[in-house]
Amino acid sequence: MEQRYATSPEHVPGMDTAELRKRYLVQDLFVDDEVKAVYTHHDRVVLVGLSPVTVALELGTFPEIASEYFFEHREAGIINVGGAGTITVDGTEYALATGSCLYIGRGARAVVMASSGATGGADAARFYVFSAPAHTAYPTTLVAAGEGIKRELGDPLTSNRRTLNQYIHENGVKSCQVVMGVTQLHPGSMWNTMPAHTHDRRTECYLYFDLPADARVIHIMGEPSETRHLVVGNREAIVSPSWSVHSGVGSASYTFVWAMAGENQAFDDMDGFPIADMR
Ligand SMILES: O=C[C@H](O)[C@@H](O)CC(=O)C(=O)O
Ligand SMILES: [Zn+2]
Secondary structure, X not given: OEEEOOOOHHHXXXXXXXXXXXXXXXXXXXXXXOEEEEEEOHHHEEEEEEOOOOOOEEOXXXXXXXXXXXXXXXXXXXXXXXXXXXXXXXXXXXXXXXXXXXXXXXXXXXXXXXXXXOOOHHHOOOEEEEEEEOOOOOOOEEEOOOXXXXXXXXXXXXXXXXXXXXEEOOOOEOOOOOEEEEEEEOOOOOEEOOOXXXXXXXEEEEEEEOOOOOOOEEEEEEEOOEEEEEXXXXXXXXXXXXXXXXXEEEOOOOEEEEEEEEOOOOOOOOEEEOHHHOO
């Protein structure tokens, strides 16, 4: 598990491109037949990518979380960003088509992920895990792709028409901290989260997917008065600390998983910034 300690906004102006990418961009989460994990100390979020191509993979524990099993003190929201697959939690199998979401509550012991009938890397399941500490156990719950609460946002005329699906949230699947969903850009729309916002109460991560291999998202981060950008490829994640804006524009349409943890779970507890006020 890679360890990344938390950073403060005063650090950002002194960072060059390589350091910004090292701290806030997560690449290589999805490696065939491997479990790849990053511990970001922002709100103690752990990101894990599991890519079961030829073998099933277990989400086991890591020395860095000092737990007997991964979910001893944690919960997670999981989105399948690859082909069809299954997650088996203590003997109960859940089928996840592309874009489906599984919440796993504290206390789950044996968590095994597999592809359904994959014949190679291209159609293998790719499970993206966003985990945070949990104080109690909520039931493990599956939400099929598109079955959460939908919000239609933006306008094609400003290239930000998108459908936001809320899966784990206050009025949906219950959790201690994790709030999670998937936002899909409509064809021809390129901007997410515009106008942009921060939420000083929560850390958020975006995992961009369904982006063509040669396309990129220019992801904007930093305090609204001091922004920087990251050039992000398919199935790469960004860490947005509580003080950072998070918004992006693609060179092609894409979909992304957003997930948060922190002080509260109030989706609308955010501070918006008109782009004219950003620097
Ligand atoms: O705090 C909420 C998150 O940034 C996302 O839900 C925003 C988003 O998906 C969008 O506007 O497209
Ligand atoms: Zn946000």
